[in-house]
Amino acid sequence: MPLSQDMTSDLEPGLLDALQHQVALFARRAEQTRLGGVGQVRNSMDRAAYLLLNRLDLEGPMGVKALAAGMGIDSSTVTRQVAPLVDTGLVKRTSHPEDGRAVVLQLSPRGQARLGEVRSSRRELMAQVTDGWTEEERESFCTLLTRFNSALSVRASGHQESDTPAS
Template structure:
């Protein structure tokens, strides 16, 4: 539900302008660097692949429709994005354990190993860019960014009619927060 005009004008327009500007800068920087990590693995896995592999790792094998619903995107988009992951052996298609006619997507051992490499590289990047931050500052930033992503996801869902996307990342959440999101400014 959009904020009322009274609520928007009651808030500090200068602060709102600064916030939207910083979100735009973050989105540009995230896309430029792809938040890909450090070293040889920098920029080595695109955002869509990372989010799909991460979801399969967290949730286990699932069908295209369930994967799409959980990420708040169309099945056709998941099908298109998962094809190269299957081709490169990071994801495998297997029979559904309860219905042999249905196909589920599953993270392969190669996919899990690759995902762990990328996660480690991205962790090093997070350490590097938050050097000098206290643990409390890192946790607060993660909590607020998660909250922001969740609100963006809910807003997008309200406009598209899709269920809100989970925000899911291994190690990407602060204690007591929802998982990180597919619907971040950089997504």
């Protein structure tokens, strides 16, 4: 259940202010650097393409509707974002194995290789940014960031109850 204005009064406003400020800084810095990695691969793949390719790699071939639903975005947005990936040969459209009329999207071998390059570059960036952190600190940060992103995703998808307190 989301916090109403009244419910936040029990929480430390200074800490909430600091948290929202750090999230805003993170968003700006992430966009500035695009967290694209290091070396020649740096900033060579936009966020939308990376997320689409990554999902197709992790979950396998799927249709536009399933891809959109899994990413929490509109099918028309996925269609628009996938078009250049198909044009550049990173994604291929194939017939659904059970229903030849339906189309599924899947990573091409070129897409698989390109995603591997980008992941490697981004992994190196994460290693550099967290240099000096212990493994436990990295794990804790990843756990908390995952939890934070999940909460934002739930909120954005409308599965939250009203922002006003119950009567």
